[in-house]
Amino acid sequence: MKRAVVAIGAFVLCTSMTAAMPAPAGAENPVIIAVVNDQSKVYADLSGQGTVAAVHMAVEDYGGAVLGRSIKVLSVDHQNDPALGANKAHELYEQDHVDAIFDVPTSSVALAVAGVAGADHKILFVTTGGTDALNMGQCNKYTFHYGYDTYALAQNTGKLITEQGGKRWYMITANYAFGQSMLANFSNAVKSAGGEVIHNDMVPFPNTDFSSYLINAQAMNPQVIGLMNAGDDTVNAMKQINEFGIKKRMEVGIGLLFESDIAALGPDYWSGSTITVGSYWNLDDKTRAWAARYKKRTGKMPTWVMMGNYSAVTQYLDAVARAKTDDADAVVKQLEGYKFEDVFARHAYIRAQDHLLIHDMYVAKIKPASQVKEPYDFLQIVKTVPGEDSYRPLSAVTCHL
Amino acid sequence: MIARAAALDRRIALALALGALALGLLLPHVLYVGLATDIVIWALFAAAFDLLLGYTGLLSFGHAMFFGGASYVAGLLILRAHWSFFPAVAAAVLAATAIAALVGAIAIRRQGIYFAMITLAFGQMLYFLANQFGDWTGGQDGLQNVQRPTLIAGIRLDNDTLLYYIALAAAVLGVASVLRVVNSPFGRVLSAIRENEPRATSLGYRTSAYKLVAFVLSGALAGLAGALFVIAHRFTSLDTLDWHTSGEVVIMTVLGGIGTVFGPLFGAPFYLIINDRLSTLTTSPGLVLGIIFIIVVSVFRRGMIGELVYALRRRRHVEHVAPGA
Structure with missing residues (x-):
């Protein structure tokens, strides 16, 4: 009997503990963004935690707030599993009130998450996922393909x-x-x-x-x-x-x-x-300065997709500021056709017809x-x-x- | 004594059934509904798997082929032919049944590790077939944008909560049929085969026929779970056919308790909730789940529910026997 009690007890404890862990959003109503990527498997080095650090850097560089609201960053490991990725994305959008999701390597996961973004009417920036299906047959109003495609x-x-x-x-x-x-x-x-x-x-x-x-x-x-x-x-x-x-x-x-x-x-x-x-840390003074800051922060050099995610978050926050709201439809309107230059994207604009970032390669x-x-x-x-x-x-x- | 033990078993089963049902009704209120739906689907899958592993003693390492195969069949029928819920699910279950009959006819000729290897090989074959016919299956990208089908004329399954209860109903039906099978004379023969196949043969049972039927039933129910999966997620991908999926269902069954039917119903939520939470909390969910699995296998070898059932039975046994002994 004792073993059984211990077994069941351990089960209940583990489950309830982990289920209760993520704290709900506070009363301050922050703007919330999330990184959904592979943090434990084959693409962990390419993007993973490195991208999470780059996203935090983007938020800090933006001043940590937009529209007078603080900015919160969440991150999820999708383990290259489309079902887990889509589930988490839906949960992030609906339960955690996440305004935008970023990164999403692995084509099958990126497409699954894009499907969720389209259904939930929330914004998604796919940076590391490269399949051109994202901006062709399976594009949708809320998905932006940012960085490169096949x-x-x-x-x-x-x-x-x-x-x-x-x-x-x-x-x-x-x-x-x-x-x-x-x-x-x-x-x-x-x-x-x-x-x-x-x-x-x-x-x-x-x-x-x-x-x-x-x-x-x-x-x-x-x-x-x-x-x-x-x-x-x-x-x-x-x-x-x-x-x-x-x-x-x-x-x-x-x-x-x-x-x-x-x-x-x-x-x-x-x-x-x-x-x-799509970019390179040793391209010019701007990228070198950025990479130096990144290295100081993480002790590692960035891959170019991490720089891409930094840029995507910056442009998203900027669009929220221009729209004066984090309402997805209003932000999409601000992003469509927007021309800009930043450390990553040069001579860049977001093409209104397919939400693809057009920039120098x-x-x-x-x-x-x-x-x-x-x-x-x-x-x-x-x-x-x-x-x-x-x-x-x-x-x-x-x-x- | 035997009658008393049977009555006790019935009481335990009833309590576990009510517990599982209560958990099923409670889940969408405490968890995000998408995860809750996943739990119900996987619980059904694991219960179907337990019918084969726990009651027939056959460890299949290719159950993903029924789960994933059915998800592709249902997905394609909904995506390309706009079939509604019931016909699409029925066709997917039929397809899984057919695959199971075909694979089973070959695989049940062997036992133990050879059986596991044959099922694994067929599972991987289906995986590569699905990869190969990318025009139909979407290859590595998977089958995306599968709209939710209509339930009956006019009612689309767009509401996640409605879909949850439909999946729950399907799972209850599925688990009930597993229970019916294991408690039938047919199920007794399966248990006999598990315990000692030559003896069952010497009693005059055609064991291979019994094993095949168990394999097909298990495959069909796994197919039901797969069909629900594609509808719930609006997509399916090669991952559902991958051997990892076959491995995951083994883990859920072992965590819950092999040969208990109810064990997997608790093993699935345990595995999925932990996996879901860990993906937000740590960067190595596999490590944590692996450690939990090792602990369960080495300390609670009967699994969570298995230990509980064993303890209840033993206590009752001691109470009845000890005074007189």
């Missing part, structure tokens, strides 16, 4: 490499929605720049052994190997590209890569390959370790591409808000 990555990386002489592409594609969408976008970009895709391998996702594809690629002698994958798949493929000594003979175009991935393997593994980023080559002069100084920006040329042209937008 179209922009392809448009910039694919086009630049092809224009510089990398005409013959051999694609290695992760066989799931993200990889397929990257492949389609890259193929279009390569073709429009006068190149061709000589072969494509559809690789099961996730995958650790790329050797058979790489042997085949060597036999076909392309000028560029295009990695249409992300995360661990890209890391694994790149390791083997190094082991095969392919990097000396061919260029590598990488669909999606973040500073955290480069740091994980070390820059020498990646050196010479081309990627596209940067094509970069990864430096070898010998040229890395300070920690995290991985990228050599080779081209700044205006937003209009980076993102899907207005004529091709299919979103109906």
